[in-house]
Amino acid sequence: MIATETRKEAASRAARLDAVFAALADPTRRAIIERLSRSEARVTEVAEPFPMSLNAVSKHIRVLEASGVVERHRKGRDHILSINTRSLDEVDGWIVRTRRYWEERLDAMERLLRELKKSGPKDRKRGSR
């Protein structure tokens, strides 16, 4: 619950979420995540399908790592990339909460519209119940 979080915790959560959103804003980075959601992979494997230099793909991978969406570990000489699903759960959580919030608000808005229609236009001058 936000109410029990300290201000600092809430702020760092917000900063993390922003970092993840920024990382996901690019189509190449989303494609990299899609690839890694199937299985972990070496950097060269991830870069292969993209019509750009390994260097350009590496830059995108660094953005994903900085945001915490993608993690890197070494297996022998290989750098293996994998997804940190916790970061994406947070994004998912924000999207789900926000959608639910507005769906509920719009339900309430429509209820009020029906109420106003029933009682006629003069009702609109009335204050809160």
Place this chain on the structure above:
Amino acid sequence: MDHGDTTGPIVQVRRRVRASAEQIFDLWTKPDLMVRWMSPFPGAVDCKATCDLRPGGAFSLAMVSGESRRDVSGTYVQIDRPRKLVFTWIGPLTNNVNTLVTVELNPRGDETDLVLTHERLPTPAICEGHTRGWGNILDHLADAVSKDL
């Protein structure tokens, strides 16, 4: 919808509403009407709204229900009655960071198509990858990672 490289994912809600665009626009912008539907608390709620309806003007909603309290505020960015309303939004839902809400109203005969878009604002420093990671050891693996993106 292409927002370029610097915008985060957006939430969009669409709905056909049985009312005129003018009537709906007023529900969003008149404090005495705002308080009657904008509170997320069920039942009896003490809800106060203020709004200064001009670009750059502020609005606020203060909702109290028993022990719970929720404050939302923002600034109007674009006001085009009755077709479009754009405002920033900051509150518990957004982890108290600024976000942008756009409400578009398109008349369809007696009804109106409402499209609400809620997006987080870009953070350029993060796009450049300047911030250090906050990685945590993951305890479970991805399944439908991209389903909402």
